[in-house]
Amino acid sequence: MTTMFSGASNLAEGVDRAFIFIFSVAFIFIIAIVALIFYILIHFSRKKNKNPQQFSGNTTLEIIWTVIPVIIVLIMFYFGWAGFAPMRKVPADAMPIKVIGRMWVWSFDYGNGKISKDLVVPLNKDIKLNLYSEDVNHGFFVPAFRVKEDVIPGYNNYMWFRAISKGTYDIFCTEYCGLAHSGMTGKVIVLDNADFDKWFADLKVSDNTVHPGLAIIKQNACLTCHSLDGTKIIGPSFKGIWGSKRIVVTAQGEKEMEGNDEYIRRSILDPNADVVKGFNKGLMQSYKEVLKAEDIDKIVDYFKTAGGQK
Amino acid sequence: MNNQTTTTPLNFLNHQTGLWSWLTSTDHKRIGLLYMYSIVTFFLVAAVLGLLMKIEKSAPGETIMTAQTYNALFTLHGIIMIFIVVIPGLAAVFGNIFLPIMIGAKDVAFPKLNLFSFYLFLTGAGLGLYSQFANGHSPDTGWTFYVPYSAEASSNVVIALTAAFTLGFASILTGLNFIVTIHTMRAPGMSWFRMPLFPWSLYATAWIQLLATPVVGITLLMVIAERTLHVGFFDPKLGGDPVLYQHLFWIYSHPAVYVMILPAMGVVTEIFPTFSQKPVFGYVPIALSSLAIALVGYFVWGHHMFTSGMSYESRWFFSLLTFLVAIPSAIKVFNWLSTMYGGSVDLQPPLLYAISFIFLFTIGGFTGLTLGSVATDIQVHNTDFVVAHFHYIIFGGMGFGFFAGIHYWFPKIYGKLYSIRWANIGWGILFTGFNLLYFPMFIMGIQGMPRRYFDYDPKFQLGQTISTIGAIILFTGLITMISNLIYHAYKGATAPANPWHGVTLEWQIPSPPPHENFDEIPVITRGPYVFDNPHTTK
Numbered sequence: 001m002t003t004m005f006s007g008a009s010n011l012a013e014g015v016d017r018a019f020i021f022i023f024s025v026a027f028i029f030i031i032a033i034v035a036l037i038f039y040i041l042i043h044f045s046r047k048k049n050k051n052p053q054q055f056s057g058n059t060t061l062e063i064i065w066t067v068i069p070v071i072i073v074l075i076m077f078y079f080g081w082a083g084f085a086p087m088r089k090v091p092a093d094a095m096p097i098k099v100i101g102r103m104w105v106w107s108f109d110y111g112n113g114k115i116s117k118d119l120v121v122p123l124n125k126d127i128k129l130n131l132y133s134e135d136v137n138h139g140f141f142v143p144a145f146r147v148k149e150d151v152i153p154g155y156n157n158y159m160w161f162r163a164i165s166k167g168t169y170d171i172f173c174t175e176y177c178g179l180a181h182s183g184m185t186g187k188v189i190v191l192d193n194a195d196f197d198k199w200f201a202d203l204k205v206s207d208n209t210v211h212p213g214l215a216i217i218k219q220n221a222c223l224t225c226h227s228l229d230g231t232k233i234i235g236p237s238f239k240g241i242w243g244s245k246r247i248v249v250t251a252q253g254e255k256e257m258e259g260n261d262e263y264i265r266r267s268i269l270d271p272n273a274d275v276v277k278g279f280n281k282g283l284m285q286s287y288k289e290v291l292k293a294e295d296i297d298k299i300v301d302y303f304k305t306a307g308g309q310k
Numbered sequence: 311m312n313n314q315t316t317t318t319p320l321n322f323l324n325h326q327t328g329l330w331s332w333l334t335s336t337d338h339k340r341i342g343l344l345y346m347y348s349i350v351t352f353f354l355v356a357a358v359l360g361l362l363m364k365i366e367k368s369a370p371g372e373t374i375m376t377a378q379t380y381n382a383l384f385t386l387h388g389i390i391m392i393f394i395v396v397i398p399g400l401a402a403v404f405g406n407i408f409l410p411i412m413i414g415a416k417d418v419a420f421p422k423l424n425l426f427s428f429y430l431f432l433t434g435a436g437l438g439l440y441s442q443f444a445n446g447h448s449p450d451t452g453w454t455f456y457v458p459y460s461a462e463a464s465s466n467v468v469i470a471l472t473a474a475f476t477l478g479f480a481s482i483l484t485g486l487n488f489i490v491t492i493h494t495m496r497a498p499g500m501s502w503f504r505m506p507l508f509p510w511s512l513y514a515t516a517w518i519q520l521l522a523t524p525v526v527g528i529t530l531l532m533v534i535a536e537r538t539l540h541v542g543f544f545d546p547k548l549g550g551d552p553v554l555y556q557h558l559f560w561i562y563s564h565p566a567v568y569v570m571i572l573p574a575m576g577v578v579t580e581i582f583p584t585f586s587q588k589p590v591f592g593y594v595p596i597a598l599s600s601l602a603i604a605l606v607g608y609f610v611w612g613h614h615m616f617t618s619g620m621s622y623e624s625r626w627f628f629s630l631l632t633f634l635v636a637i638p639s640a641i642k643v644f645n646w647l648s649t650m651y652g653g654s655v656d657l658q659p660p661l662l663y664a665i666s667f668i669f670l671f672t673i674g675g676f677t678g679l680t681l682g683s684v685a686t687d688i689q690v691h692n693t694d695f696v697v698a699h700f701h702y703i704i705f706g707g708m709g710f711g712f713f714a715g716i717h718y719w720f721p722k723i724y725g726k727l728y729s730i731r732w733a734n735i736g737w738g739i740l741f742t743g744f745n746l747l748y749f750p751m752f753i754m755g756i757q758g759m760p761r762r763y764f765d766y767d768p769k770f771q772l773g774q775t776i777s778t779i780g781a782i783i784l785f786t787g788l789i790t791m792i793s794n795l796i797y798h799a800y801k802g803a804t805a806p807a808n809p810w811h812g813v814t815l816e817w818q819i820p821s822p823p824p825h826e827n828f829d830e831i832p833v834i835t836r837g838p839y840v841f842d843n844p845h846t847t848k
Binding site: 036076088141155 | 377378381450451452456458459540546547551552553586587588589590591592593594595617618619622625626629630633634636637640641643644645647648650651652653654655656657665668669672673676677679680682683684685686687688689691692693756757758760761762763764765766767839841844846847
């Protein structure tokens with residue numbers, strides 16, 4: 001079970017106070033305006049009132065309904081600022097966790113090669129999230145904590161919070177990032193200290209060395225169109241590409257080709273020459289000007305030795 | 311004029327006939343109608359796209375389309391609605407048809423430029439459509455084209471950007487034309503403060519079009535240069551800054567919101583006095599608040615970026631400025647209500663739409679304050695709350711303002727009356743559908759439902775389903791309203807020159823107006839809203 005909206009972090013109270021103030025004022029004004037409209041429509045209807053008054057202004061009223069809204073919005077501003085200001089004041093001893101956003105998955109790096117797919121945090125401990133994007137803009141949002149910050153490549157954005165209630169909470173990506181944007185979700189799991197220590201001790205050190213070919217594939221956003229897991233997106237998946245037979249459409253007609261060194265190179269440099277049957281021509285441009293020869297070697301090696309295997 | 315003896319007097323609709331006479335006309339009224347037919351067509355197309363998106367979201371997971379199609383649809387819906395329908399919308403249609411008449415002129419200052427703007431608009435609109443189908447693959451970046459995604463996505467982003475750029479130029483030229491028209495072509499005796507308030511709102515709008523649109527034009531060119539020449543402006547891989555793009559985009563696109571809403575405010579400001587038979591309350595505050603909105607509106611763009619990683623100081627400072635831009639809008643609402651207060655109020659369809667405008671715009675305004683307050687924005691930014699907010703402002707405001715305007719001026723434009731009964735029925739369906747469609751999105755947004763989500767967590771199912779039902783009802787209302795108008799443009803009873811007993815200049819000439827509006831340019835001796843003999847019988 002995930003909890004949707006209970007304020008589960010130290011920052012929620014300030015945010016909710018601003019919500020309540022703004023919505024209360026809005027509610028009063030909207031009710032008053034609607035009531036006045038109905039009063040006018042009934043009391044001053046053409047049936048009842050044949051003598052429209054011809055006044056056309058009143059300076060005192062104009063001043064009143066300028067000054068009062070100014071005061072009200074300044075109070076609203078204050079609540080908004082007061083709820084927001086603590087979000088930017090990260091306690092010095094907060095526990096840092098690196099959030100990695102990539103199309104379309106979150107991962108959480110606790111340091112020393114310990115990477116988790118869930119964000120697991122101890123209860124009542126200040127946590128600082130350093131937000132890192134591997135490709136395009138993402139947005140890191142935990143509704144129950146009332147925190148959100150964009151994850152932008154090249155930027156060192158951050159956020160912090162202290163979870164004050166045990167449970168499991170949703171993470172959503174809130175900056176549109178392409179095909180599976182709505183699938184880029186995750187979980188925050190808040191454990192008490194003992195459980196957290198146990199979980200952390202059990203967290204395996206993952207093999208952190210990314211194949212250099214895969215790194216290049218990610219940097220160039222190839223995965224926007226070609227999945228690693230067999231999903232059909234815009235182009236054929238990379239899964240099992242090495243050595244597999246496929247029907248391609250060429251200028252001369254259809255033929256069968258094998259996923260090998262030559263085929264992969266041509267697909268990168270002249271992508272529209274041999275298009276796998278069932279996919280559209282013209283969607284991919286040549287990477288001749290983008291990728292260096294040694295980069296392409298690394299990509300081929302990646303398919304040969306790791307990611308392209310069946 | 312030798313037409314006085316014929317049975318059907320010549321007017322702008324029939325003084326020349328044939329398609330060619332329309333396509334080459336420099337008559338501001340004909341150009342206004344050309345805009346209206348194009349814009350309404352695009353509006354209906356984009357409305358169908360919106361309906362399809364809502365049907366897709368009636369249940370979690372894939373229902374009627376794939377994620378890629380959904381992403382392309384919300385992009386296309388946004389591009390058409392924002393750049394082709396809403397930004398040009400009211401100014402290009404009612405501004406063109408009524409600005410010259412309301413200030414006592416025979417045409418705009420540059421009639422040929424006006425026609426050229428229309429063809430630029432059509433070219434841009436055509437390119438926008440072409441981008442959806444060229445190479446069999448549509449852009450899927452959202453109408454905001456955020457980099458780096460828009461710099462890397464494989465789809466036809468360059469064509470879509472060129473379309474937006476071309477449409478921007480049409481907007482700049484229309485703005486320029488209106489500014490010069492208002493400065494130089496007011497009838498003798500019409501001082502600035504004797505000018506009706508719809509032209510005032512167009513004046514404020516035109517300055518935004520003229521000054522803000524070039525920024526987005528340049529920005530879009532920079533993205534094109536980045537994609538085709540690999541010049542690093544915004545893409546971090548090329549050494550650029552993605553947040554710089556957001557600043558440049560919103561420096562235009564926030565003021566553009568006021569390009570959409572200011573003319574709508576101008577339209578309803580004309581309607582309240584006519585249907586109350588009472589002068590506008592607070593003429594000067596309403597006129598000046600339009601200028602204030604246009605001016606302050608330039609300095610609030612940062613509120614779209616409270617979560618982008620801007621500095622602490624910029625976040626609260628943009629928040630403060632955002633709250634100030636709410637004040638002129640509030641002043642207008644109070645003045646409209648006071649205009650009706652004490653009048654002899656006749657609840658005809660135009661007033662019904664104008665009052666709905668106040669209601670929907672007020673909800674949109676207060677939810678806008680929720681987005682202007684930094685703490686609450688952090689929660690609802692990029693959720694369905696934002697989508698609901700701007701539909702209340704843009705559709706509830708600009709859209710209902712447009713509907714109010716067409717029901718108000720329809721007898722003047724076509725010289726025909728529509729069915730009041732069917733107009734009221736259409737309004738009832740539309741208004742109900744609107745609130746069912748968008749209000750649940752406020753609640754889901756607060757609960758955390760992000761926008762631009764093809765799929766969603768089942769806990770949002772109830773709100774999403776209500777919203778889908780609302781979309782179907784709203785669409786039924788639109789069809790009802792439009793059918794009533796189209797049918798009666800052909801078959802309606804002949805309208806008198808002044809069916810609502812308005813006092814501004816457009817009601818003093820025949821319906822439909824003659825080719826050059828006035829046989830003799832009127833001389834203005836007093837303010838625009840003087841009711842000497844208020845008409846108070848039904």
